[in-house]
Amino acid sequence: MTKENILLVGSGGVGTMAAYALEYSGKASVTSVLRSDYARVVDKGFTIDSCDYGHVEGFRTTNVVNSVEKAKLFGPFGYIVVTTKNLPDITDITEVIAPVVTSDSTIVLIQNGIGIERDFFKKFPKNAVLSGVSLIQSVNRNGYVEHTTQDILKLGYFDNPSLSKELQESICRKFVGLYSNEKVDCEYDSDVKFSRWRKLVYNACLNPVCALVGVDTGRLEIFGGVDSIIRASMGEIIQIAKSDGVALPEDVIEFMIRSDDPMYFKPSMLVDVEKKNFMEIEVICGNPVRIAKKNGVEVFNLSLIYELLKIIQLKLKEEKRLITVPKVRPVPA
Amino acid sequence: MTKENILLVGSGGVGTMAAYALEYSGKASVTSVLRSDYARVVDKGFTIDSCDYGHVEGFRTTNVVNSVEKAKLFGPFGYIVVTTKNLPDITDITEVIAPVVTSDSTIVLIQNGIGIERDFFKKFPKNAVLSGVSLIQSVNRNGYVEHTTQDILKLGYFDNPSLSKELQESICRKFVGLYSNEKVDCEYDSDVKFSRWRKLVYNACLNPVCALVGVDTGRLEIFGGVDSIIRASMGEIIQIAKSDGVALPEDVIEFMIRSDDPMYFKPSMLVDVEKKNFMEIEVICGNPVRIAKKNGVEVFNLSLIYELLKIIQLKLKEEKRLITVPKVRPVPA
Numbered sequence: 151m152t153k154e155n156i157l158l159v160g161s162g163g164v165g166t167m168a169a170y171a172l173e174y175s176g177k178a179s180v181t182s183v184l185r186s187d188y189a190r191v192v193d194k195g196f197t198i199d200s201c202d203y204g205h206v207e208g209f210r211t212t213n214v215v216n217s218v219e220k221a222k223l224f225g226p227f228g229y230i231v232v233t234t235k236n237l238p239d240i241t242d243i244t245e246v247i248a249p250v251v252t253s254d255s256t257i258v259l260i261q262n263g264i265g266i267e268r269d270f271f272k273k274f275p276k277n278a279v280l281s282g283v284s285l286i287q288s289v290n291r292n293g294y295v296e297h298t299t300q301d302i303l304k305l306g307y308f309d310n311p312s313l314s315k316e317l318q319e320s321i322c323r324k325f326v327g328l329y330s331n332e333k334v335d336c337e338y339d340s341d342v343k344f345s346r347w348r349k350l351v352y353n354a355c356l357n358p359v360c361a362l363v364g365v366d367t368g369r370l371e372i373f374g375g376v377d378s379i380i381r382a383s384m385g386e387i388i389q390i391a392k393s394d395g396v397a398l399p400e401d402v403i404e405f406m407i408r409s410d411d412p413m414y415f416k417p418s419m420l421v422d423v424e425k426k427n428f429m430e431i432e433v434i435c436g437n438p439v440r441i442a443k444k445n446g447v448e449v450f451n452l453s454l455i456y457e458l459l460k461i462i463q464l465k466l467k468e469e470k471r472l473i474t475v476p477k478v479r480p481v482p483a
Numbered sequence: 484m485t486k487e488n489i490l491l492v493g494s495g496g497v498g499t500m501a502a503y504a505l506e507y508s509g510k511a512s513v514t515s516v517l518r519s520d521y522a523r524v525v526d527k528g529f530t531i532d533s534c535d536y537g538h539v540e541g542f543r544t545t546n547v548v549n550s551v552e553k554a555k556l557f558g559p560f561g562y563i564v565v566t567t568k569n570l571p572d573i574t575d576i577t578e579v580i581a582p583v584v585t586s587d588s589t590i591v592l593i594q595n596g597i598g599i600e601r602d603f604f605k606k607f608p609k610n611a612v613l614s615g616v617s618l619i620q621s622v623n624r625n626g627y628v629e630h631t632t633q634d635i636l637k638l639g640y641f642d643n644p645s646l647s648k649e650l651q652e653s654i655c656r657k658f659v660g661l662y663s664n665e666k667v668d669c670e671y672d673s674d675v676k677f678s679r680w681r682k683l684v685y686n687a688c689l690n691p692v693c694a695l696v697g698v699d700t701g702r703l704e705i706f707g708g709v710d711s712i713i714r715a716s717m718g719e720i721i722q723i724a725k726s727d728g729v730a731l732p733e734d735v736i737e738f739m740i741r742s743d744d745p746m747y748f749k750p751s752m753l754v755d756v757e758k759k760n761f762m763e764i765e766v767i768c769g770n771p772v773r774i775a776k777k778n779g780v781e782v783f784n785l786s787l788i789y790e791l792l793k794i795i796q797l798k799l800k801e802e803k804r805l806i807t808v809p810k811v812r813p814v815p816a
Contacts, residue, residue, distance in 0.1 A: 359791070362695060362791055363791055363794040363795050363798065364795065364798060365794060365798050368808070368812035369794075369797075369798065369801070369808060370794065371812075372808050372809075372812075372813070373793070373794045373797040373798070374790075374793065374794070374797075375790065375791075375793075375794045378790040378793075379787065379790050379791070408814070408815070410812075411812065411814040412811055412812045412813075412814045413812060414808075414812050450783035450784075450787070451783075451787055454712065454783070454784055454787050454788075455787075457707075457708065457711040457712050458692070458695055458696055458708075458712070460706070460707065460708075460711075461696040461698060461702075461703065461706045461707070461708045462696050462697065464702075464706040464707075465696065465697060465698050465702065465706070468702075475701070475702060475705050475747075476705075478745055479701035479704075479705075479743075479744065479745045479746060479747050480705070480745075481741070481744040481745045482741070
């Protein structure tokens with residue numbers, strides 16, 4: 151059997167475990183593009199402590215490269231799996247993968263957020279784009295991956311009207327087959343749009359509010375923020391989803407509020423703020439607000455939260471010297 | 484001529500310059516209650532660099548004490564001037580001054596915020612309470628006071644229905660006389676409620692938003708926050724003021740937005756956050772929102788901003804060990 155040739159871009163906690171699953175079955179040959187961990191992984195591979203696979207030393211994908219340009223040597227790739235942090239305001243990932251996208255490539259986005267397929271369809275209008283909603287907890291710290299909750303992955307497709315539904319479904323089911331093994335819970339999701347909006351009920355509310363005020367979800371609740379901010383904000387997500395054709399049940403609010411029990415849990419965006427990393431504000435906050443505006447849904451909380459976070463992101467851009475402000479504050483003439 | 488006997492509580496940048504003005508004229512004898520600066524001031528007084536009075540070494544009020552209880556030795560006081568930071572969620576200043584309030588005392592609040600008289604009228608229903616709106620820039624750092632813009636003080640009274648307007652006005656005008664000299668711009672303000680709401684247009688919007696996102700007013704504008712958040716929030720203050728009987732002109736919005744030009748200015752609440760000091764959120768944000776709610780004015784921005792800041796204040800309370808959270812996150816039964 152010929153192995154399926156797969157490119158993986160983004161070896162964080164989620165991406166490395168995806169690479170592991172794809173190589174584990176023996177059905178895929180993965181080329182991974184590494185940046186900061188490249189030297190360490192070439193030298194001694196990833197060290198993984200996984201609730202699914204146990205302790206693993208020296209994990210490397212079939213090929214390891216440090217740029218997409220170099221990955222071309224090992225192409226073409228049937229699937230290009232994108233597991234980077236989703237930061238369109240910082241990096242245009244469509245540009246990053248463009249050199250390896252062919253007419254036969256399927257792009258697999260295992261990433262947070264809503265409306266994340268649009269830039270890909272704009273640039274690659276003939277390609278299938280899969281939608282992966284991951285529920286894994288896994289963190290990569292300089293080549294050491296700590297994977298703490300089962301790899302649960304729902305996969306469907308972002309509908310590309312230039313391709314038949316049958317074709318897109320079969321392309322997706324094939325990828326599910328490549329990813330699946332007895333350890334992971336990977337399944338074809340015929341309503342992945344629902345799953346994506348559902349996950350956003352947590353991510354678009356608890357993530358940004360905890361990031362803004364600097365407390366975990368437990369303290370947010372004890373200090374009154376769940377009652378004063380989160381429930382209403384989650385209600386706004388439900389209204390936007392509805393305007394986008396997705397009917398989320400009301401009880402998803404309580405489910406998400408309770409989903410960290412009994413942990414004082416720091417959502418990823420709070421961790422980002424603390425580590426001075428960029429936050430996924432455009433795909434988690436900005437896109438929902440833009441969909442709301444387009445569809446005439448009023449979302450007072452989510453709009454203001456997004457506007458506040460945009461300023462924090464720009465401040466961080468200035469701190470990282472990606473932008474500068476004039477020495478003297480500009481004033482109107 | 485007998486000097487007027489005055490108690491001053493709160494010798495920060497504003498309070499120390501108020502004490503200086505009151506002693507300067509020779510018409511008042513000030514007893515000041517110091518906390519953190521007590522030892523230094525007893526030893527060598529305040530050092531002041533003042534745009535109004537020049538360089539001053541060794542300034543002390545007539546009496547210096549380290550508690551209100553000890554101040555009683557020098558009473559009774561005709562005026563009790565409160566120039567503390569206004570933090571009713573942290574310290575009940577009505578309790579602090581209670582030991583020295585007599586039936587003849589006038590309480591003078593030279594403090595930020597709206598609705599700040601209520602707790603005083605509740606506790607001291609027969610006393611006159613004056614309203615001081617200060618536009619001074621003055622900072623006290625461990626006994627060294629840097630005073631950088633002229634001491635402009637508007638004084639009126641919070642109307643106490645149990646006292647005649649004539650009496651309250653004459654009590655207030657007398658205090659203006661004690662405070663006035665050729666350096667300061669201190670005047671009786673027959674519409675001090677207007678001045679207080681007007682100042683809040685800046686303080687309730689630029690202060691908290693800069694504190695939330697961690698940038699000065701110049702960066703806030705460059706990064707888009709003045710357009711996306713501040714104008715609308717200031718509009719909400721105008722609506723609340725209107726519901727409270729105060730007609731602020733629309734152009735106050737542009738005036739306040741431009742009032743720091745051409746500085747990259749850090750409002751006091753941002754400085755508080757950076758120094759991990761408590762913020763005046765209840766009198767600057769909470770009271771306006773409560774007035775809005777009572778009067779049926781919808782203030783989406785100000786409400787959410789207030790709720791966010793409340794959580795940050797509680798987080799700081801926890802960090803300062805004024806409150807604790809349970810070791811294990813409580814979950815519903």
